[in-house]
Amino acid sequence: MRISKGGLLVIMAFLTPLIVELRTVLSWFGIRLSVVETGALGLALIGAVLIWALWPSNGGTEAKLA
Amino acid sequence: MNIHTYEKTWLAVSMVLIVGFIATVTYGAVGPGIAMIDDDGGSIDPDTINDDERFNDPGVTHVGENEYEAAVVAQAWTYTPSEITVPANSTVTFYVTSRDVTHSFTVAGTNVNTMVVPGQISEMTVEFDEPGEYGILCNEYCGAYHHTMEGKLNVVPQDEFDLTELSTDASDEAQLGNQTTINTTVSNDMNYDLETTATLEIGDQQSLEQDVTVPAHGSETVEFAVDTTDLGTGDHDWTVTVDGHEESDTLTVTNATEGGDGDA
């Protein structure tokens, strides 16, 4: 893991406002997402963060302190 | 006192932000002239609203070329009038007061928004550029049915707008052979005279016309004399049309022998 469990939980929480407002921002550029599409995009983002977080860190240069 | 350099920078940026906010609000007031609700409306004893010149007949009045005044009385849980119509490209000054508790007069989704405090008159001038339909709502809690308090604001194209109102006084029933009258009072709340023609259509046959001049902020009654002999017995639908406004009802002509007490 590249990050502590607590840190991961907080990152997940931070994603919430981003996902919620992503469609508002996109609509400025004329891209209108439905609720389902927004949900799918959100899940993809969460998945990406999980993969990043769970990927074994190489060499342990980034110490886990938390 | 020892303040870190970064903190000094932050302090300076914060002050710029604060002064910037004050400057933009000041510019809004001085430049484009965004006026606030203030004490210009004056105060009023809620018990005297019915005697007040402005509020005894609330509604829209024409006061200048493209200038109008709208008097509104709020009370739990309605506005009087509940529907307000004004023309596009006009400047409307609203005067709103409350008969009971604190309300608001809020045009949903716009900055037309004022508190309506009993004892006070809220005065607010609004420019309407485009035609449109808006909801009016009360956004201050005013009792158990607060959520039912709403109204309507219609901004109509200038050429569809007038302040003509009709009210008609006519009997529902007449005896064959008698003459009856249909009196239509035309009121005009524009600040110029209304010169127009009043038309009565009754039954299939008769069509009567009268020219009428209604003074500014005044009213004029048009009297149509209807001869029941020409109509014959039975129900006759009639319509009075003045300046595009219509009033209609039905006149029942009876034989002299039947239904003498006017049981319409």
Added chain:
Amino acid sequence: MAMRNAYIDQFPKEARVIRAILWSSFLALTIGGTLGLIQGLHRTNVLRFIPSQDYYTVLTAHGVLLVITFTIFFLVGIFTWAVTTSLDRGVKDIRFTWGWYAIMMIGTLLVGVSILGGVVDQIPMNADVLYTFYSPFQAHPAFYVGFVLFVVGTWLAGFDWFRTWWAWKKDNPDERIPLPTFMALTTMLFWYLSSIGVAISILAFLLPWSLGIIDSVNPLLTRTLFWFFGHPVVYFWLMPAYMLWYTMLPKLSGGKLFSDPLARVVFVLFLILSTPVGIHHQYLDPGIAEGFKFIAMTNTMFLLLPSLLTAFTVVASMEHGARQRGGKGYLSWLKALPWRDPAFTGMALAGLMFAAGGFSGMINAGLSINYLVHNSWWVVGHFHLTVGTAAALTFMAASYWFIPQLTGKEIWNRSLGLVQVVLWFIGMTFMSNAMHRAGLFGMPRRTAEPQYQGFDFEPAVGTVAEIDAQVALGAALLTLSVYLFITNMVLTTIGGSTSDAIPDNTYAGTLSGPEDAPVIIDNLKLWTSIAVVLVIIAYSLPLASIIDAGGLFGPGIDPWKPSVVADPSLVLESVRGVMP
């Protein structure tokens, strides 16, 4: 057995009274939070099981229980901790402390019962007047008496702390006021100043009026007196959170407070500027000249300064803590923070959401743009970020540190605590974001059914249904979070085992200490005098012109008792009756 030095070991008597106070606070939070869920589901038309008329009773109770009872009980508890801990001496007479707590409790019960009368027929009382109790709404006298008792209790609490400080000063004549005590005292000073407004409003007008001694009140006057108190009270809720961010968060981060002098400056600014701003709640009121609104706007904008300074100091202190823990890099230090600690994470998230709430507050403060959002749901979104998160989440997070200090027991489940604070953040994100957006298209606050016959709201993006769904989801998550919190607290208190591993009762040290602050900063008399002068400048003319125009007792305003509930169709009939 290792020597444990928690608060309960140092001040066992004070710990008992603070426990009682915090439990009163938590109880108010649990009831108030549950009522919030009822409202969230009702307004959004997800689930309506009460009649819409009763919505306003629920709303009154939700407002009073959360913004008065929950927050202020927490404040008096935590300030008692702050004063005794930082002066390292107990209160002068513990019976006096129990006394003011009892007065506050009696006040709460009177207010609570009179509000409950709005839905329980057996209680012949009614106080469906919301937290602002604007006249001519008239509540049962018990509501006003209870409110006054509660405020008097807080005044006595302040006296308790001042008395403790005076005693300490006698023994330590040359020492600077310790920072937590300084914060408690400056907060109390603006509280004394501002609560005079609500005291006059109730004692001179509303209470005699509800007892039938006077016939009429001036609604604009009582309203202005309410806001004289009504804005400072929001800082009263916030100051304990600020105190915790300054004195606890740096410690929990593993470091020290960046600057003690600036912390003092911040609290002095709050003392000076909290009160002469109340008219910014009345930007849309008739009967108040534009110039007075302008003065309130200017003062409000300058009141941003202490909050902006706090944002800097708090983040700088957290970074210092992270670097002490081995954090490196421009942003990588964030990873070194103790994210597993619910007390730290909760406070950090609360501070972050307060930044968002601060931004929407800047919009509210803008005299002209305020017309777009005044009394809309936007405002509700705003204060759920401020009092509803900056204060509430900080208080809950701090409890994960305080309850062990006060009970000598370990938290029952710290991981659950972490989940709880994160859940609050997520729930509030959904709810307050949607409320802000709904306000922008004009949806009103304080409305049981914001669905109208004659028109529909038009969101710029998305639909009203999506906004409603976000609010309902957010409200459900927040209520779940409250229940997780209270469960954890109950099980800690009754089930937890006494532990020797409770950390010592200390607060954060400072990088730049009080010796760096000029002595004049501790001159409370000077700052109080300046605050009084500013209040006189901001309020004397508006109050004089309101009284001049509408009279001290108003132009014959009839009381309106919300208990008289009529059917709207009958009301419409009566309207036709009174119209000429």
